[in-house]
Amino acid sequence: MLSREAILESCQRVAGCGAHVSISDEGLERFVGQLETDWPKFAKQVSVDDTPVIVPEPWKDTKFQERLIFSDERTEVNWIVAHCLIEIGHGWRHQLQAHHNRGASQTITLGMFTSHQAGFTYTARHMADLTLEQVAGWFNLPLRVEATGAAHPLAVFAEQLHRCLVGAGQGLLAAGMADFFDVVDAVTPAAPAPPPVGADASAATCPSAWPLISRLVGLCPAFNDREMYTDPKTHQAAPVLFMKKVQLAMAELYRRLDGWVLDMKKVQLAMAQLYRRFRRSDPGRFAFRDIDSLTVFVDNVLPCMLRVNGVLRVSPALTARIEARQPLDPGSPEEMELRACALVACSRLVARLRERGVVSPTEADLDYYLWLMGKWDQYRDVERHYTPGTIYY
Numbered sequence: 001m002l003s004r005e006a007i008l009e010s011c012q013r014v015a016g017c018g019a020h021v022s023i024s025d026e027g028l029e030r031f032v033g034q035l036e037t038d039w040p041k042f043a044k045q046v047s048v049d050d051t052p053v054i055v056p057e058p059w060k061d062t063k064f065q066e067r068l069i070f071s072d073e074r075t076e077v078n079w080i081v082a083h084c085l086i087e088i089g090h091g092w093r094h095q096l097q098a099h100h101n102r103g104a105s106q107t108i109t110l111g112m113f114t115s116h117q118a119g120f121t122y123t124a125r126h127m128a129d130l131t132l133e134q135v136a137g138w139f140n141l142p143l144r145v146e147a148t149g150a151a152h153p154l155a156v157f158a159e160q161l162h163r164c165l166v167g168a169g170q171g172l173l174a175a176g177m178a179d180f181f182d183v184v185d186a187v188t189p190a191a192p193a194p195p196p197v198g199a200d201a202s203a204a205t206c207p208s209a210w211p212l213i214s215r216l217v218g219l220c221p222a223f224n225d226r227e228m229y230t231d232p233k234t235h236q237a238a239p240v241l242f243m244k245k246v247q248l249a250m251a252e253l254y255r256r257l258d259g260w261v262l263d264m265k266k267v268q269l270a271m272a273q274l275y276r277r278f279r280r281s282d283p284g285r286f287a288f289r290d291i292d293s294l295t296v297f298v299d300n301v302l303p304c305m306l307r308v309n310g311v312l313r314v315s316p317a318l319t320a321r322i323e324a325r326q327p328l329d330p331g332s333p334e335e336m337e338l339r340a341c342a343l344v345a346c347s348r349l350v351a352r353l354r355e356r357g358v359v360s361p362t363e364a365d366l367d368y369y370l371w372l373m374g375k376w377d378q379y380r381d382v383e384r385h386y387t388p389g390t391i392y393y
Protein backbone atom coordinates (compact mmCIF):
# COMPACT_ATOMS: atom_id res chain seq x y z
CA MET A 1 0.00 0.00 0.00
CA LEU A 2 1.14 3.54 -0.72
CA SER A 3 2.04 5.59 2.33
CA ARG A 4 3.28 8.98 3.41
CA GLU A 5 6.58 7.36 4.41
CA ALA A 6 7.14 5.84 0.95
CA ILE A 7 6.54 9.20 -0.74
CA LEU A 8 8.56 11.26 1.71
CA GLU A 9 11.51 8.84 1.83
CA SER A 10 11.73 8.63 -1.95
CA CYS A 11 11.80 12.42 -2.18
CA GLN A 12 14.27 12.74 0.69
CA ARG A 13 16.69 10.52 -1.26
CA VAL A 14 16.56 13.00 -4.15
CA ALA A 15 16.76 16.06 -1.88
CA GLY A 16 19.90 14.64 -0.29
CA CYS A 17 21.89 14.20 -3.48
CA GLY A 18 20.45 16.61 -6.07
CA ALA A 19 22.85 18.41 -8.41
CA HIS A 20 20.50 21.30 -9.29
CA VAL A 21 18.27 22.02 -6.28
CA SER A 22 18.74 21.97 -2.51
CA ILE A 23 16.95 23.16 0.63
CA SER A 24 18.32 26.18 2.50
CA ASP A 25 18.10 25.75 6.30
CA GLU A 26 18.30 29.52 6.90
CA GLY A 27 15.77 30.26 4.17
CA LEU A 28 13.41 27.69 5.63
CA GLU A 29 13.64 29.19 9.11
CA ARG A 30 12.99 32.69 7.75
CA PHE A 31 9.97 31.49 5.81
CA VAL A 32 8.54 29.82 8.94
CA GLY A 33 8.44 33.27 10.56
CA GLN A 34 6.77 34.77 7.51
CA LEU A 35 4.14 32.03 7.43
CA GLU A 36 3.28 32.58 11.09
CA THR A 37 2.58 36.23 10.38
CA ASP A 38 0.65 35.72 7.15
CA TRP A 39 -1.41 32.68 8.12
CA PRO A 40 -4.57 34.44 9.33
CA LYS A 41 -4.99 36.11 5.93
CA PHE A 42 -4.88 32.71 4.30
CA ALA A 43 -7.17 30.98 6.76
CA LYS A 44 -9.91 33.45 5.85
CA GLN A 45 -9.57 32.63 2.17
CA VAL A 46 -9.92 28.85 2.37
CA SER A 47 -12.28 28.64 5.29
CA VAL A 48 -15.18 29.14 2.86
CA ASP A 49 -15.50 25.46 2.17
CA ASP A 50 -18.92 25.21 0.62
CA THR A 51 -17.70 26.57 -2.72
CA PRO A 52 -17.10 23.88 -5.34
CA VAL A 53 -13.46 24.91 -5.71
CA ILE A 54 -11.09 27.07 -3.72
CA VAL A 55 -11.39 30.47 -5.33
CA PRO A 56 -8.20 32.55 -5.53
CA GLU A 57 -8.65 36.35 -5.26
CA PRO A 58 -8.24 37.04 -8.99
CA TRP A 59 -11.06 34.59 -9.75
CA LYS A 60 -13.51 36.32 -7.45
CA ASP A 61 -16.63 37.62 -9.14
CA THR A 62 -16.49 34.79 -11.64
CA LYS A 63 -18.94 31.92 -11.90
CA PHE A 64 -16.60 29.76 -9.78
CA GLN A 65 -18.30 31.21 -6.71
CA GLU A 66 -21.59 29.67 -7.68
CA ARG A 67 -22.66 26.51 -5.99
CA LEU A 68 -22.72 23.56 -8.35
CA ILE A 69 -25.85 21.55 -7.87
CA PHE A 70 -25.44 17.79 -7.94
CA SER A 71 -28.35 15.37 -8.08
CA ASP A 72 -26.79 13.15 -5.46
CA GLU A 73 -23.63 12.54 -3.48
CA ARG A 74 -22.32 9.89 -5.88
CA THR A 75 -22.35 12.37 -8.75
CA GLU A 76 -20.60 14.98 -6.65
CA VAL A 77 -17.84 12.62 -5.49
CA ASN A 78 -17.29 11.49 -9.08
CA TRP A 79 -17.01 15.10 -10.25
CA ILE A 80 -14.51 15.99 -7.50
CA VAL A 81 -12.24 13.02 -8.22
CA ALA A 82 -12.41 13.60 -11.99
CA HIS A 83 -11.56 17.28 -11.45
CA CYS A 84 -8.44 16.32 -9.52
CA LEU A 85 -7.53 13.59 -12.04
CA ILE A 86 -7.19 16.22 -14.75
CA GLU A 87 -5.53 18.99 -12.72
CA ILE A 88 -2.77 19.15 -15.33
CA GLY A 89 -1.57 21.60 -17.93
CA HIS A 90 0.85 23.88 -16.07
CA GLY A 91 3.22 23.50 -19.03
CA TRP A 92 0.69 25.12 -21.36
CA ARG A 93 0.26 28.22 -19.20
CA HIS A 94 1.53 30.77 -21.69
CA GLN A 95 -0.18 29.22 -24.71
CA LEU A 96 -3.45 29.12 -22.75
CA GLN A 97 -3.08 32.73 -21.67
CA ALA A 98 -2.54 33.73 -25.30
CA HIS A 99 -5.46 31.60 -26.47
CA HIS A 100 -8.18 32.57 -23.96
CA ASN A 101 -6.59 34.63 -21.22
CA ARG A 102 -6.80 31.90 -18.59
CA GLY A 103 -4.14 29.79 -16.90
CA ALA A 104 -4.13 26.00 -16.63
CA SER A 105 -6.14 25.57 -13.47
CA GLN A 106 -8.79 28.08 -14.53
CA THR A 107 -9.09 26.29 -17.88
CA ILE A 108 -9.59 22.97 -16.10
CA THR A 109 -12.07 24.27 -13.55
CA LEU A 110 -14.13 26.11 -16.15
CA GLY A 111 -14.14 23.02 -18.39
CA MET A 112 -15.32 20.88 -15.47
CA PHE A 113 -18.14 23.35 -14.80
CA THR A 114 -19.08 23.30 -18.49
CA SER A 115 -19.19 19.51 -18.68
CA HIS A 116 -21.40 19.41 -15.58
CA GLN A 117 -23.74 22.01 -17.01
CA ALA A 118 -23.90 19.99 -20.23
CA GLY A 119 -25.28 17.11 -18.14
CA PHE A 120 -22.20 14.90 -18.33
CA THR A 121 -21.66 12.57 -15.37
CA TYR A 122 -18.24 11.10 -14.66
CA THR A 123 -19.09 7.39 -14.67
CA ALA A 124 -16.52 4.86 -15.88
CA ARG A 125 -18.52 4.10 -19.03
CA HIS A 126 -19.00 7.77 -19.91
CA MET A 127 -15.31 8.52 -19.40
CA ALA A 128 -14.17 5.50 -21.42
CA ASP A 129 -16.42 6.56 -24.31
CA LEU A 130 -15.36 10.23 -24.39
CA THR A 131 -14.22 11.61 -27.73
CA LEU A 132 -11.37 14.03 -28.16
CA GLU A 133 -13.77 16.57 -29.71
CA GLN A 134 -16.05 16.49 -26.64
CA VAL A 135 -13.12 17.14 -24.31
CA ALA A 136 -11.67 19.87 -26.52
CA GLY A 137 -15.10 21.55 -26.61
CA TRP A 138 -15.61 21.69 -22.81
CA PHE A 139 -12.11 23.02 -22.18
CA ASN A 140 -12.21 25.43 -25.12
CA LEU A 141 -9.11 23.94 -26.73
CA PRO A 142 -8.65 24.25 -30.50
CA LEU A 143 -7.60 21.06 -32.28
CA ARG A 144 -6.75 22.77 -35.57
CA VAL A 145 -5.46 26.15 -36.65
CA GLU A 146 -8.44 27.68 -38.42
CA ALA A 147 -6.58 29.38 -41.25
CA THR A 148 -4.37 26.45 -42.28
CA GLY A 149 -6.11 23.36 -40.89
CA ALA A 150 -2.82 22.25 -39.33
CA ALA A 151 -2.80 20.70 -35.84
CA HIS A 152 -2.98 23.40 -33.13
CA PRO A 153 -0.25 23.20 -30.44
CA LEU A 154 -2.95 23.04 -27.73
CA ALA A 155 -4.35 19.87 -29.33
CA VAL A 156 -1.63 18.00 -27.42
CA PHE A 157 -3.09 19.34 -24.15
CA ALA A 158 -6.58 18.24 -25.22
CA GLU A 159 -5.16 14.79 -25.95
CA GLN A 160 -3.56 14.63 -22.51
CA LEU A 161 -6.88 15.45 -20.82
CA HIS A 162 -8.64 12.90 -22.99
CA ARG A 163 -6.02 10.25 -22.14
CA CYS A 164 -6.37 10.87 -18.37
CA LEU A 165 -10.15 10.47 -18.48
CA VAL A 166 -10.38 7.55 -20.90
CA GLY A 167 -7.60 5.70 -19.02
CA ALA A 168 -9.49 6.08 -15.75
CA GLY A 169 -12.76 4.95 -17.34
CA GLN A 170 -11.12 1.86 -18.81
CA GLY A 171 -9.27 1.06 -15.57
CA LEU A 172 -12.46 1.27 -13.53
CA LEU A 173 -14.45 -0.83 -16.00
CA ALA A 174 -11.75 -3.53 -16.11
CA ALA A 175 -12.03 -3.80 -12.32
CA GLY A 176 -15.83 -4.00 -12.45
CA MET A 177 -16.30 -0.53 -10.96
CA ALA A 178 -19.09 1.70 -12.30
CA ASP A 179 -17.41 4.90 -11.10
CA PHE A 180 -15.05 6.44 -8.54
CA PHE A 181 -17.75 6.21 -5.91
CA ASP A 182 -17.75 2.41 -6.30
CA VAL A 183 -14.06 2.48 -5.38
CA VAL A 184 -14.88 4.44 -2.23
CA ASP A 185 -17.57 1.89 -1.49
CA ALA A 186 -15.20 -1.03 -1.99
CA VAL A 187 -12.60 0.50 0.31
CA THR A 188 -14.95 1.70 3.05
CA PRO A 189 -18.03 -0.48 2.49
CA ALA A 190 -20.27 1.04 5.12
CA ALA A 191 -20.12 4.52 6.50
CA PRO A 192 -19.48 4.13 10.21
CA ALA A 193 -22.17 5.38 12.53
CA PRO A 194 -21.45 9.00 13.35
CA PRO A 195 -20.13 9.58 16.85
CA PRO A 196 -22.11 11.97 19.05
CA VAL A 197 -22.02 15.67 18.23
CA GLY A 198 -18.79 17.17 19.49
CA ALA A 199 -16.83 13.89 19.33
CA ASP A 200 -13.34 13.90 17.84
CA ALA A 201 -13.02 13.02 14.15
CA SER A 202 -9.65 11.45 14.78
CA ALA A 203 -11.43 8.60 16.54
CA ALA A 204 -10.73 5.20 15.04
CA THR A 205 -14.19 5.10 13.44
CA CYS A 206 -12.98 7.55 10.78
CA PRO A 207 -11.43 6.05 7.65
CA SER A 208 -7.80 6.26 6.55
CA ALA A 209 -7.08 8.01 3.24
CA TRP A 210 -4.31 5.61 2.17
CA PRO A 211 -6.30 2.51 1.14
CA LEU A 212 -8.39 4.75 -1.12
CA ILE A 213 -5.29 6.48 -2.52
CA SER A 214 -3.67 3.12 -3.27
CA ARG A 215 -6.76 1.73 -4.97
CA LEU A 216 -7.26 4.81 -7.15
CA VAL A 217 -3.62 4.83 -8.18
CA GLY A 218 -3.86 1.16 -9.14
CA LEU A 219 -6.92 1.80 -11.33
CA CYS A 220 -6.12 5.15 -12.95
CA PRO A 221 -2.79 5.48 -14.79
CA ALA A 222 -2.92 9.30 -14.64
CA PHE A 223 -2.88 9.18 -10.82
CA ASN A 224 0.28 7.07 -10.74
CA ASP A 225 2.65 10.03 -10.40
CA ARG A 226 6.12 8.47 -10.14
CA GLU A 227 9.40 8.59 -12.06
CA MET A 228 12.83 6.93 -11.86
CA TYR A 229 15.72 9.03 -10.51
CA THR A 230 19.39 8.16 -10.86
CA ASP A 231 21.65 9.36 -8.04
CA PRO A 232 24.32 11.50 -9.77
CA LYS A 233 27.08 10.15 -7.48
CA THR A 234 26.28 6.47 -7.05
CA HIS A 235 24.46 6.10 -10.41
CA GLN A 236 21.83 3.99 -8.67
CA ALA A 237 18.30 4.36 -9.99
CA ALA A 238 15.22 4.20 -7.76
CA PRO A 239 11.58 5.26 -8.12
CA VAL A 240 10.46 8.60 -6.69
CA LEU A 241 6.80 9.04 -5.78
CA PHE A 242 4.93 12.37 -5.78
CA MET A 243 1.24 11.41 -6.07
CA LYS A 244 0.13 14.98 -6.57
CA LYS A 245 -3.37 14.62 -8.00
CA VAL A 246 -4.60 11.65 -6.00
CA GLN A 247 -3.62 13.37 -2.75
CA LEU A 248 -5.32 16.53 -3.97
CA ALA A 249 -8.44 14.42 -4.49
CA MET A 250 -8.30 13.26 -0.85
CA ALA A 251 -7.91 16.82 0.39
CA GLU A 252 -10.81 17.97 -1.78
CA LEU A 253 -13.10 15.17 -0.61
CA TYR A 254 -12.16 16.00 2.96
CA ARG A 255 -12.62 19.73 2.46
CA ARG A 256 -16.00 19.31 0.83
CA LEU A 257 -17.53 16.21 2.30
CA ASP A 258 -16.04 15.29 5.62
CA GLY A 259 -19.17 16.37 7.36
CA TRP A 260 -21.43 14.28 5.17
CA VAL A 261 -22.55 10.71 5.37
CA LEU A 262 -22.71 10.19 1.67
CA ASP A 263 -25.11 7.35 1.19
CA MET A 264 -27.85 8.76 3.32
CA LYS A 265 -31.38 9.18 2.09
CA LYS A 266 -32.85 12.51 1.01
CA VAL A 267 -34.49 13.29 4.30
CA GLN A 268 -31.26 12.71 6.15
CA LEU A 269 -29.45 15.00 3.78
CA ALA A 270 -31.11 17.99 5.34
CA MET A 271 -29.83 16.86 8.73
CA ALA A 272 -26.37 16.45 7.26
CA GLN A 273 -26.39 20.01 5.99
CA LEU A 274 -26.91 21.08 9.57
CA TYR A 275 -24.25 18.74 10.84
CA ARG A 276 -21.85 20.07 8.27
CA ARG A 277 -21.43 23.25 10.20
CA PHE A 278 -20.08 21.18 13.06
CA ARG A 279 -17.20 19.85 11.08
CA ARG A 280 -16.22 17.08 13.40
CA SER A 281 -19.61 15.78 14.29
CA ASP A 282 -20.28 13.47 11.38
CA PRO A 283 -17.15 11.87 9.97
CA GLY A 284 -18.90 9.62 7.42
CA ARG A 285 -16.57 8.38 4.74
CA PHE A 286 -14.35 11.36 4.20
CA ALA A 287 -13.27 12.73 7.56
CA PHE A 288 -9.95 11.00 7.03
CA ARG A 289 -8.36 10.53 10.42
CA ASP A 290 -4.93 10.75 8.81
CA ILE A 291 -5.56 13.83 6.64
CA ASP A 292 -2.42 15.32 8.17
CA SER A 293 -0.36 12.47 6.71
CA LEU A 294 -0.82 13.73 3.14
CA THR A 295 2.20 15.41 1.65
CA VAL A 296 1.82 18.57 -0.46
CA PHE A 297 0.49 18.12 -4.01
CA VAL A 298 3.64 19.15 -5.72
CA ASP A 299 3.36 20.91 -9.07
CA ASN A 300 5.37 23.78 -10.57
CA VAL A 301 3.86 26.53 -8.39
CA LEU A 302 5.15 25.22 -5.07
CA PRO A 303 8.83 24.95 -6.08
CA CYS A 304 8.56 28.46 -7.53
CA MET A 305 7.08 29.99 -4.36
CA LEU A 306 9.73 28.26 -2.26
CA ARG A 307 12.50 29.40 -4.60
CA VAL A 308 11.51 33.06 -4.62
CA ASN A 309 11.10 32.98 -0.84
CA GLY A 310 14.61 31.58 -0.35
CA VAL A 311 13.64 28.09 0.85
CA LEU A 312 14.94 26.31 -2.25
CA ARG A 313 18.36 27.00 -3.70
CA VAL A 314 18.32 26.46 -7.45
CA SER A 315 21.52 26.37 -9.53
CA PRO A 316 22.13 29.43 -11.73
CA ALA A 317 21.98 27.25 -14.86
CA LEU A 318 18.57 25.83 -13.96
CA THR A 319 17.27 29.25 -12.86
CA ALA A 320 18.28 30.63 -16.25
CA ARG A 321 16.45 27.79 -18.02
CA ILE A 322 13.31 28.43 -15.97
CA GLU A 323 13.42 32.15 -16.64
CA ALA A 324 13.92 31.52 -20.37
CA ARG A 325 10.75 29.31 -20.29
CA GLN A 326 12.70 26.34 -21.61
CA PRO A 327 10.61 23.21 -21.02
CA LEU A 328 12.01 20.45 -18.81
CA ASP A 329 11.59 16.82 -19.83
CA PRO A 330 9.26 14.69 -17.71
CA GLY A 331 11.38 12.60 -15.34
CA SER A 332 14.51 14.71 -15.96
CA PRO A 333 16.77 15.19 -12.91
CA GLU A 334 15.99 18.94 -12.87
CA GLU A 335 12.23 18.41 -12.81
CA MET A 336 12.40 15.72 -10.15
CA GLU A 337 14.75 17.66 -7.91
CA LEU A 338 12.47 20.71 -7.99
CA ARG A 339 9.44 18.64 -7.04
CA ALA A 340 11.20 16.39 -4.50
CA CYS A 341 12.93 19.27 -2.69
CA ALA A 342 9.65 21.22 -2.55
CA LEU A 343 7.80 18.25 -1.10
CA VAL A 344 10.46 17.63 1.56
CA ALA A 345 10.81 21.36 2.37
CA CYS A 346 7.05 21.59 2.96
CA SER A 347 7.08 18.68 5.37
CA ARG A 348 9.91 20.38 7.27
CA LEU A 349 8.07 23.73 7.25
CA VAL A 350 4.97 22.15 8.77
CA ALA A 351 7.04 20.29 11.39
CA ARG A 352 8.76 23.56 12.41
CA LEU A 353 5.47 25.48 12.52
CA ARG A 354 4.00 22.83 14.79
CA GLU A 355 7.02 22.89 17.09
CA ARG A 356 6.69 26.64 17.49
CA GLY A 357 2.95 26.26 18.06
CA VAL A 358 1.70 29.65 16.78
CA VAL A 359 -0.14 28.12 13.83
CA SER A 360 -0.40 24.42 13.12
CA PRO A 361 -1.41 23.67 9.54
CA THR A 362 -1.46 20.32 7.78
CA GLU A 363 0.69 19.89 4.70
CA ALA A 364 -2.50 20.04 2.63
CA ASP A 365 -3.24 23.47 4.18
CA LEU A 366 0.26 24.63 3.36
CA ASP A 367 -0.20 23.38 -0.20
CA TYR A 368 -3.35 25.45 -0.69
CA TYR A 369 -1.58 28.43 0.88
CA LEU A 370 1.40 28.25 -1.47
CA TRP A 371 -0.75 27.59 -4.52
CA LEU A 372 -2.92 30.61 -3.72
CA MET A 373 0.23 32.64 -3.07
CA GLY A 374 1.18 32.00 -6.71
CA LYS A 375 -1.87 34.12 -7.63
CA TRP A 376 -0.80 37.12 -5.54
CA ASP A 377 0.14 40.12 -7.70
CA GLN A 378 3.83 40.06 -6.80
CA TYR A 379 4.19 36.39 -7.81
CA ARG A 380 1.92 35.97 -10.81
CA ASP A 381 4.54 36.90 -13.36
CA VAL A 382 7.43 34.99 -11.80
CA GLU A 383 8.38 32.13 -14.12
CA ARG A 384 7.83 28.60 -12.85
CA HIS A 385 9.36 25.52 -14.43
CA TYR A 386 7.40 24.02 -17.32
CA THR A 387 7.03 20.35 -18.21
CA PRO A 388 4.34 20.29 -20.91
CA GLY A 389 4.96 16.59 -21.55
CA THR A 390 3.70 15.40 -18.17
CA ILE A 391 0.18 14.25 -17.32
CA TYR A 392 0.81 14.32 -13.58
CA TYR A 393 0.46 18.07 -12.91
Ligand SMILES: Nc1nc2c(c(CN[C@H]3C=C[C@H](O)[C@@H]3O)cn2[C@@H]2O[C@H](COP(=O)(O)O)[C@@H](O)[C@H]2O)c(=O)[nH]1
Nearest residue numbers: 053054087088089090103104105106297299367371393
Ligand atom coordinates in the same frame (compact mmCIF):
# COMPACT_ATOMS: atom_id res chain seq x y z
N1 LIG B 1 -0.39 22.22 -5.45
C1 LIG B 1 -1.53 22.52 -6.04
N2 LIG B 1 -1.55 22.67 -7.36
C2 LIG B 1 -2.70 22.98 -7.95
C3 LIG B 1 -3.86 23.17 -7.24
C4 LIG B 1 -4.84 23.51 -8.17
C5 LIG B 1 -6.23 23.89 -7.91
N3 LIG B 1 -6.95 22.90 -7.29
C6 LIG B 1 -8.28 23.12 -7.45
C7 LIG B 1 -8.99 21.87 -7.20
C8 LIG B 1 -9.71 21.98 -6.13
C9 LIG B 1 -9.46 23.24 -5.42
O1 LIG B 1 -10.62 23.71 -4.98
C10 LIG B 1 -8.75 24.11 -6.42
O2 LIG B 1 -9.59 25.03 -7.05
C11 LIG B 1 -4.25 23.51 -9.40
N4 LIG B 1 -2.97 23.19 -9.26
C12 LIG B 1 -1.94 23.12 -10.27
O3 LIG B 1 -1.39 24.39 -10.46
C13 LIG B 1 -0.62 24.33 -11.65
C14 LIG B 1 -0.56 25.68 -12.26
O4 LIG B 1 -1.78 26.09 -12.74
P1 LIG B 1 -2.11 27.64 -12.70
O5 LIG B 1 -2.55 27.90 -11.28
O6 LIG B 1 -3.18 27.85 -13.67
O7 LIG B 1 -0.85 28.35 -13.06
C15 LIG B 1 -1.25 23.23 -12.47
O8 LIG B 1 -0.30 22.18 -12.59
C16 LIG B 1 -2.41 22.79 -11.65
O9 LIG B 1 -2.60 21.40 -11.74
C17 LIG B 1 -3.84 23.02 -5.83
O10 LIG B 1 -4.84 23.18 -5.13
N5 LIG B 1 -2.64 22.69 -5.29
